Amino acid sequence: MKNLENLHLRNSFIRELDNRFYARLAPTPLKGSHLIAFNPNAAALLDLPAEEAQRGEFLRYFSGEQALPGSEPVATLYAGHQFGHYVPQLGDGRALLLGEVVNQQGQAWELQLKGAGITPFSRRGDGRAVLRSSIREYLCSEAMHGLGIPTTRALCLTGSTEEVYRERIESGAMLLRMAPSHIRFGSFEVFYHRRQFEPLRELADYVLRHHYPQLEPGPEGYLAMFAEVSRRTAELISQWQQVGFAHGVMNTDNMSILGLTLDYGPFGFLDDYDARFICNHSDYEGRYAFNNQPSIALWNLSCLGQALLPLFGEPRAQAAEAANQILDEFQGQYEQHYWQGMATKLGLESLGREDESLIQGLLDAMQQQGSDYTLTLRALSHYDPDDAISHTGLRAQFPGAPFASWLERYRSRLQQEARPLPERRSKMLAANPKYILRNYLAQQAIDAAEQGDYAEIETLHRVLQRPFDEQPEYERYAAPPPEWGKQLEISCSS
């Protein structure tokens, strides 16, 4: 076990890459910093005992007041396609990479302080993050982890008395997030579009060395890396779709080179099932609508593929052909993972030929009746085709013809499988979460926190760590949203 002073931070960005990739600078602390939330699970990944959070130094290190021993903070450079348009320079405008910690298992975790003040990449921004959105990122990243979905993690959240101006006056906060890497598709795009192919290659080599060590630098290795990023992204998006998660801002600068869920902004989980759900109030055209996410991921991957093209060897036409072959596999990989995952959610042992249509039928029925996506699947996990009571119970919860006729279909499909009921039920309960971070739940925690009460953040965090388990004392967190909770408007501003 370690303490804060012997975390042995190192910064391999600085050691291995020069200042074309980043700018070095220290965080700018906020006035009146205080600790709001601490996550012992993330601390354990750093071999850091939970008691360390009680020390005054903990607050000072993670609110940017004092430098952690060994930390050499940098803001990294990247560009990206935002809402389909290329923006030549973005970069960490409010986040600083403090360095990495290598734990006992030899895993390296980057520590990133978000909301740490203006950087050379801040453009017109103030370098700050508000309490509201920091709470949302803190809770959601840990909720996604609880759901088994690859994501950045959150170590702690600090608040302040400093005013930050958004649509209204809010207070500034800082989030310490962790990931093996925060490198984005846009980290490559910036060098491609500047025609700087040497740093492009250096960055690719860095990523291979640290994150894909089984691959060798060279055209084959770079292509294999692209294929792996593409495969991981297909899987990630399939997990989002299965759990009803909409990211909201799938710009290429928010797409992780490791296939992690990255940059939580105006995200939302589906309440009532609506395939066209748009969680980001600033997304007027619905580019990032729920059901567009797989095709947007592919579009983003094609931007990455283009950026990496100079590394894929000569002749260029052949390299492009190889990249296109990788992109051509995306849809199949996505669909295979998605339908298989949905079949598991429906308790099916194998994915039969008619099952895609069966699953789609359920989604269509939910869409028609405005059924809650999470609650419907959870209730279905308790369904017993031979028990008229469970049958009527379900009908009571989901009235209407579309659902009743779908249930008949489902019932006869289940009869084709030999799987015993208790087994099916336990598999379904392990695949259909009871607790998700609904917008209204996050909002309740935010409202209380803005009044200085942080207990709700703690409770939600606890509940969402075990989203598949029955937690009778927290039954109320599984409730569908009240009317006000369905109409929350979440914009890009954070």
Ligand code: AMP
């Ligand atoms: P996002 O939409 O949060 O992914 O951010 C897009 C770009 O804007 C990134 O380069 C961010 O670092 C930058 N950015 C977002 N908010 C701020 C802010 N308040 N101050 C400075 N830069 C910001």
Ligand code: MG
């Ligand atoms: Mg971003």
